[in-house]
Amino acid sequence: MRILTFLLFVITASHAQNLTVRGLKQPVEVLRDGWGVNHIYAKNEHDLFFAQGYMAAQDRLFQLEMWRRQATGTVAELLGSQELKRDIGTRLFRFRPQDLDAELNRYHPRGSVIVRAFVEGINAYVTQINQTPDKLPFEFKTLNTRPGLWTPEVVISRHQGLLSNIRDELNYGRLVHLIGADSLRALQWFHPKANQNDKSPDLTLHVDGKGLMQNILELYEAFRLPVRFSKADKTMGVTMEDEALNRASKGVGMPSLQVMASLPPLTPSQAEIDAWFEEEKQFVGSNNWTISGEKSASGYPMLANDPHRAQSTPSLRYWTHLNAPGWNVIGAGEPTLPGISIGHNDYGAWGLTIFDTDNEDLYVYDINPANPNQYRYKGRWETMRTRRETIAVKGQPAQTVTLRYTRHGPVVFADAKAHKAYAVRAGWLEPGCSPYLASLRMNQARSWTEFRQACMASRVPGENMIWSDPKGTIGWQAVGLAPIRKNWTGLVPVPGDGRYEWAGFLPIAQLPHSENPKSGIIVTANNNLTPSDFPHRDAIGWVWAGPSRAQRIEEVLADGKRKTLSDFMRLQADYVALPARTLVPLLEPLSSDDGPTEQALAYLRKWNYSLDMNSVAASIYVGFETNLRRAFADLVIPDDAKPYLKTIPTKRLLDWAVSPQLIISRPINRDSLLLACVTQSVADLTKRLGPDMETWVYGQRTNKHITLTHALSDLVSDEQKKRINLGPVARGGYGETVNVTGSGLNQEHGASFRIVMDTEDWDRTMGINTPGQSGNPDSPHYRDLLPLWAENGYFPVFFSRSKIEQVTEQKTVLKP
Structure with missing residues (x-):
């Protein structure tokens, strides 16, 4: 009823506007529906992804700007010395391709063209809006800054990826040192095991446990943490010249660098850092499932997906419909990436959840007392590679840092007294490991066979990819970069002396998968689906989400009743503990x-x-x-x-x-x-x-309850806070229910985006995103979806042009 009532108020007679955009080859039509979703119709591939980038920048400009700064290690340039360690960590772990076009083409045969067009579209909007800075979203005015231009390297940054277990690995090493391996195995749930008497995994520690008690991963943690803002940041984006003019106009002298540098830092405590990573580990998950036509009321396969991430304003997810010759796909991804990571095309539907692959290891080295840049490897001293980086810091002189690398990866910590160094080997620094970009191949899949082939390019993060199509096929393929470890489990730090090396990567086709199971049901909820006799235990993780969500989903789907989309929606909202x-x-x-x-x-x-x-x-x-x-x-x-x-x-x-x-x-x-x-x-x-x-x-x-607090909330007036902060809204559930709402009283994690699809008719697809499609509080689509989401409601996600035109609120023609 709520949806029908909403439809009655949607403006069906669309208001058209024409915009001239330099960089397009042909005109592009964009139909924005009543829920803020852009349906993009282009005449060629370049313009399609150019328009995707342009419209994403229009809706999520500040989100894109912070992504750009985090990806390039330039946050300190905006916010000062408090972010210097973040920028050092970012640059230390930055992926630097030897051949950029070759890297982009790993994700799609025309990946270079697609990503470059997407970046051109973002930059076209950034260039336009910077010519009228009074129209910039409030965040830029509050911070006294402007958005910068993108490059393709920003798109393939790894800083945002759901990475792996390096913090757990360090902590497991510490715990083995403190309480012993047997006690750790009794407290943690490592699985699968072959049987109840199985003493695996091997947790033998071959490095000095005392050394592990140091703050080894400080730089790694710094670049992974979300950016936080303080009241001091209101001036940090002002250039020295702007500040001088402002103060001169008020008869106030110029502040010294020392005064600006003395602003109180916003450095989180180790307890706060640990709490954030713990929340991410517990509640970054998802549900997806698909059923065969024998289980559905329509007689066709159906699929549902609700990824769980941090709740925020704006949402991490962003709906888009892409239509051009060779492309017709709708769903959501992240606004910073081209393509659709969850959704459907004309031929099938797909969704994802996290599958636990372990592609990080912590190596400990003996360092040459006579030369701190040399480490022992296979009985000889080997020299580290070094790289010097200059980092701009607002209010202070630029800082020059030296980054060091072993053959395994970035050096994150050095213990000069003990002559030890610690480096992280990160599989996601391998070529082709930019998160979610392989979705571009999936977007054009026309069958389960083609979809599974597209999955072979999906290396990070590890995921459970599921598929359903109107021809009757349902399938599951686990994907991810899975290093093969011949002589250790990857659960504790190891010496970097050459005894513990990866023996390549397990081909994705050999990861667990199934097609048309006899049950007619496939369910993944970050739980362990790996058989105990899986032959490559060393290549995947040992720690999974608990089985409660998956068991509840299976219980409902296997109750003998044919399911409808309404049943799927109720199941996504299920609160049974x-x-x-x-x-x-x-x-x-x-x-x-x-x-x-x-x-x-x-x-x-x-x-x-x-x-x-x-x-x-x-x-x-x-x-x-x-x-x-x-x-x-x-x-x-x-x-x-x-x-x-x-x-x-x-x-x-x-x-x-x-x-x-x-x-x-x-x-x-x-x-x-x-x-x-x-x-x-x-x-x-x-x-x-x-x-x-x-x-x-x-x-x-x-x-x-849930209250969404804008990142800049502490920087604005009480009146502005009312405009940018949303809630409170009553919630149910907790961290173990299908509808995950986290362990705290304020829901900080869970599903902001949901989708349910019946392959019989793509126009019956339903979805939601909260609090809205736009990240700009001046837009009506900043908060419009929150009330619907709060009631576990959905809006129709139309796919056919005729249906879309019925709910179009604005038509925009982008002209070259």
């Missing part, structure tokens, strides 16, 4: 002399295990499980290990709850602990929501 099915029954025989605790137990006994927004039991349960996790972690994790093992896998928590003696050797009264955690949940909720338990509904402002 499978861990509760194990934990809550353990509470049923328990009772308490404390009245509020007993009342809380009564709510849980009648609960249906769904974390609905209007449920009181949901609030009680989440508080209970949270406290149980903390209590369990305190019991099983030694104090000196806690900084390096932040969370316990849900699998281990449930194992302990059912059979405490399997995890904890000393006697413990499990029932007393469970009851104490319920009592603590009641105390926490009473403090936060008041004493009336009936008001403890889960979804409310002071409980489970």
Whole structure:
């Protein structure tokens, strides 16, 4: 009903505008629909991707600018010395192709033409808007800066990629040193294993454990972290000349470099850094599934996908429809990349989730005491490669740094006293590893065979790619760069002396895959789908997301009822917490002399295990499980290990709850602990929501909600904050539900983008993106999708020209 009501208000008589854009070969039509999606119709391939870049820049200019600065290591030029380590890390890990055109053509036979056209389109818009700076989005005015021009190297940057496990590898090494390999295997859930008695993975540490306790990955972490802004940044983008003019006009003298340099830095603590990476590790995931025609109401295969990333304004995802000779594809990717990473064309639909490949390793070297640029390799001293970089720093002289590289990769840390150096071998620095760009090949696939062949070019990140088509085929292909390790697992740091080398990469075709399984169902949710007898265990990861989401999806899809798109939408919004099915029954025989605790137990006994927004039991349960996790972690994790093992896998928590003696050797009264955690949940909720338990509904402002805070929120007035910050909006679910909403009270991760497709009719596709297509608060499409998303709603994603024209709100003709 909400969708139909919305349709009634869409302007069907489109308002046309003509824009002259230098760089086009022929006119391009862009139909923007009522939900802000651009449907681009071009007469040739160059103009198609030129227009994609141009329109993305129009909608997401500040997002693109920050991407450009992060990709090029020029954030300190804008924000000062607080970002110097980020820029050093970026340049240290920057991919520098020997042959740029050859690199671009790895992603598509005409990749060079496509990427260059996309960049030309971005630059055309940047050039135009810089001629009228008063029309720039507010972020540029707030920071007193302007957007810069792109190059193809910016597109193929690796800085944004969902990379791998180097932080875990370092922490596992520290934990083996502190508590031993057996204890670590008992606390972490490494799998798959051949059987219950399997003692793998091998966690033997062959390097000095004490040395691992240093801040080895500081530069790596610096370039991966999101950019944060402080009030001081309001002047950091001003040139010295501009600042002089401003102050002269007010009769104020020019500030000295020392004064500007003394602005308080915004450097996150190690605890904040750890918390961010922990959140990313836990909640950067996705769901996708596809069913055969025998399982659907239409008789045709259907497919759904909802990738989970950080919630933000604007969204990471960006919808686009690309139509030109040889191209007709719709869906979403990232606004900084050409093509569509999730969606469909005329022939089939596809989606992705993360598949755990391990393509990072930390190497430890002996350094020549007489020459710190030499390291021992196979019994001889080998000289590091060096590179000097000059980094502009706002308010200070430019900084010149020397970057060092071993044969394995960038040197991230040197211990001069111990004569040790540490380097990261990163598979994603190999050619052809720019994230998601291989989607360009997938966009033109006309069959499962062609789609699977396109997948062979998809190296980073590791993904579960699924496919369905109207001819009846469904399929799954795991993709990713998977180094072959002959003599170690890749889970702990190793000596860089030549004993531990990669033996090439596993061909993607040999990664797990299936076609038309007998069940008629394919489900991936970052869970482990690898058979225990998979012959290349050394090439993939040992740590996966818990199985709760996948098990719940499979449970619903295999209930014997033919599924519709409405069923798919309900499943993407599902709030059933499978861990509760194990934990809550353990509470049923328990009772308490404390009245509020007993009342809380009564709510849980009648609960249906769904974390609905209007449920009181949901609030009680989440508080209970949270406290149980903390209590369990305190019991099983030694104090000196806690900084390096932040969370316990849900699998281990449930194992302990059912059979405490399997995890904890000393006697413990499990029932007393469970009851104490319920009592603590009641105390926490009473403090936060008041004493009336009936008001403890889960979804409310002071409980489970989402508030989207703009990155520049601290730099603007209270009135402006109301315009750029969005929410609060009530939410349900948590980190283990199909509808992932994270572990915090404010939802910071989950699905901002969703899509459901029935291959019988592409015009029946439904989707959502939050909070809107545009990143500019002055646009009506900055926040218009948030109310619909908050109700787990969707808008129609029309594919045929006739349907699109019915919901077009504006037609733009880009003319050469």
